[in-house]
Amino acid sequence: MTTIIDGNAIGDDIRGELEGSVEVLDEAGVTPGLATVLMSEDPASSTYVSMKQRACEEIGINGIHVEIEPDAPADELFSTLDELNADPEVHGILVQMPVPDHVDTWEVLNYINPAKDVDGFHPENVGRLVAGRPRFKPATPHGVQRLLQETGVETEGADAVVIGRSDIVGKPMANLLIQKGPVGNATVTICHSRTADLAAKTRQADIVIAAVGYPGIVDGSMLKEGAVVIDVGVNRVDADNERGYKLVGDVDFESAREVASAITPVPGGVGPMTITMLLWNTVKAAGDLEGVDIDLP
Ligand SMILES: NC(=O)c1ccc[n+]([C@@H]2O[C@H](COP(=O)([O-])OP(=O)(O)OC[C@H]3O[C@@H](n4cnc5c(N)ncnc54)[C@H](OP(=O)(O)O)[C@@H]3O)[C@@H](O)[C@H]2O)c1
Incomplete structure (x- = not known):
C-alpha cells in the first residue's frame, strides 16, 4: 500500500503545537x-x-x-x-x-x-x-524534512536524488539531507537541467525530491520500486473547470503512486508545510531574540 503523505494534517499538527510555544512567549x-x-x-x-x-x-x-x-x-x-x-x-x-x-x-x-x-x-x-549549525532552515526544505520525519522515512544511508538546484529549494534541501543527525546522513545526488540522464539517477534513488517547475518531469517508469517521492513542484495546467486551470506537481502522480512506497500529493503535500515552517522560524526568532526558552515542536 502506498502512503499518501498528508501535508495538511502534518502541518496542522505542528501549527497546533506551535500555538503552545506562542503561549509560552505570551506568558513572558x-x-x-x-x-x-x-x-x-x-x-x-x-x-x-x-x-x-x-x-x-x-x-x-x-x-x-x-x-x-x-x-x-x-x-x-x-x-x-x-x-x-x-x-x-x-x-x-x-x-x-x-x-x-x-x-x-x-x-x-x-x-x-x-x-x-x-x-x-x-x-x-x-x-x-x-x-x-542552522539558525533558520529555509521553509520549504525544512517542511520536506519534517514530512520525511513524520512519515518515518529512514534517510540514514539512503540514496536521495534532489532534482533542482535553486537557492530556495534544491540546494538547501540537499544540504539538509547530507548533514549528520536526524533526517540526514543520506547520500545525495543533485540533478538539474544539464544532468545527462535524469531517469538513470532517479531509478537508483530511495528518495526522490522533485523541485523543478515542470509537470510530469518524473513518472513511475523513472522510479525504483518502493521509493519515497516528494513533489515540491507547483504548476498550473489547463483544466475544464471554473478557473480554467488546476495545480499539479512535477511528478506524474498516478504512475508514480503505483511504484512508490510513499508520495506527496499536489496540492496538499509540501505546500502547507512551507507556511507552517515559516511560522516555526518566526516563533524561533522571537524566542531567540527575546531570550525566552521555548520548546519548538
Ligand atoms: N510547495 C511549495 O511550497 C513550493 C515552494 C517553493 C517552490 N515551489 C515550486 O517548486 C518548483 C521549483 O521551484 P524553484 O524556485 O526551486 O525553481 P527554479 O529556481 O526555477 O529552479 C528549478 C530547477 O530545476 C532545474 N531544471 C529545469 N529543467 C530541468 C530538467 N529538464 N531536468 C532537471 N532539472 C531541471 C533547474 O536547473 P538549472 O539550475 O540548470 O536551471 C533549476 O535548478 C516550482 O514549481 C515552484 O513553484 C513550491
Whole structure:
C-alpha cells in the first residue's frame, strides 16, 4: 500500500503545537511579530503574502504588512528594512520575491538582519546551514524534512536524488539531507537541467525530491520500486473547470503512486508545510531574540 503523505494534517499538527510555544512567549510578555514586505503588483505574490499573514494571525503571531510601489526607488525598500531591522516588535522579516528588476535581490537578502531572516536566505544563515549549525532552515526544505520525519522515512544511508538546484529549494534541501543527525546522513545526488540522464539517477534513488517547475518531469517508469517521492513542484495546467486551470506537481502522480512506497500529493503535500515552517522560524526568532526558552515542536 502506498502512503499518501498528508501535508495538511502534518502541518496542522505542528501549527497546533506551535500555538503552545506562542503561549509560552505570551506568558513572558512577548508577542512574536512577522513583517512581510511586498514590492510587486503580481497577484500571485500578493496571494502568497496574504496566506502567510492569515496563517500568522491564526496562531497568535502579530502580522505587520508593508507595501512599496514597484516603481519606487530601491532606497525606499532599504529604509523600510532599516526600520524593521531595528523594530523590537518585529522578530521576523520576509521580503516577498521577486522584487522589481531595479532592485538587487542579493543586496536585499544581505540587508535583512540575519537574526530576523526567517526565510533563511541571508548569506550568514546559508553558511550556517551548510556548516551544520542552522539558525533558520529555509521553509520549504525544512517542511520536506519534517514530512520525511513524520512519515518515518529512514534517510540514514539512503540514496536521495534532489532534482533542482535553486537557492530556495534544491540546494538547501540537499544540504539538509547530507548533514549528520536526524533526517540526514543520506547520500545525495543533485540533478538539474544539464544532468545527462535524469531517469538513470532517479531509478537508483530511495528518495526522490522533485523541485523543478515542470509537470510530469518524473513518472513511475523513472522510479525504483518502493521509493519515497516528494513533489515540491507547483504548476498550473489547463483544466475544464471554473478557473480554467488546476495545480499539479512535477511528478506524474498516478504512475508514480503505483511504484512508490510513499508520495506527496499536489496540492496538499509540501505546500502547507512551507507556511507552517515559516511560522516555526518566526516563533524561533522571537524566542531567540527575546531570550525566552521555548520548546519548538
Ligand atoms: N510547495 C511549495 O511550497 C513550493 C515552494 C517553493 C517552490 N515551489 C515550486 O517548486 C518548483 C521549483 O521551484 P524553484 O524556485 O526551486 O525553481 P527554479 O529556481 O526555477 O529552479 C528549478 C530547477 O530545476 C532545474 N531544471 C529545469 N529543467 C530541468 C530538467 N529538464 N531536468 C532537471 N532539472 C531541471 C533547474 O536547473 P538549472 O539550475 O540548470 O536551471 C533549476 O535548478 C516550482 O514549481 C515552484 O513553484 C513550491
